[in-house]
Amino acid sequence: MSGLTAMVRVRLAWLALWVAALLAAALPAGVASAASNQAKPAPRESLHEYEQQLANNEIRAASFRIKAQSLELTLKDGRHVSVRLSSPPNEELRAELQAHGVTVSKRSPSHKRRYILGAVVVVLLLAIGGFLLYRRKRMAREEY
Secondary structure (H helix, E strand, O other): OOOOOOOHHHHHHHHHHHHHHHHHHHHHHHHHHHHOOOOOOEEEEHHHHHHHHHOOOOOEEEEEEEEEEEEEEEOOOOOEEEEOOOOOOOOOHHHHHHHHEEEEEEEEOOOHHHHHHHHHHHHHHHHHHHHHHHHHHHHHHHHH
C-alpha cells in the first residue's frame, strides 16, 4: 500500500467500512430469525402414558422422527408431548394409531442452518462482486 495515494487509501477505507457494515447488518438478522423460530422441545412422556392416551382417544396427531426414534404427539387438549420409542417406528405402530383415528405423518429434519449458511455465502459473494465492479470502473476511469 506504499504506492497508493492518500485519496485511494481513503476510498479503500470507506469501501471496507461499507462492506463491514453490510455484513454486520445481514448476519445478525439471519441468526436472530433462526433462533426465534426454534421451538422448545416437547416434554417427554413414558410409553405407558402414551398407551393410556391412545386407549382414551386423547391423541389428535402423531409424527414419527425416525432418526431420533421418537414419536411426537399432539393431544386433543392442545399439548405437545414426545415419546421415546425402544425401536424405530414401524408400520404396525402407524396402523394402530390410524385405527384410533389419529393423523400420522413423518417429520423430516430441519434445514435452517443450511439456509442461513447459504444466505451468508450470497451476501459475501455480492459484497466481493460489488467491490470488484467498483474497482474495475475506478481503474477504467484512471486509465483515460
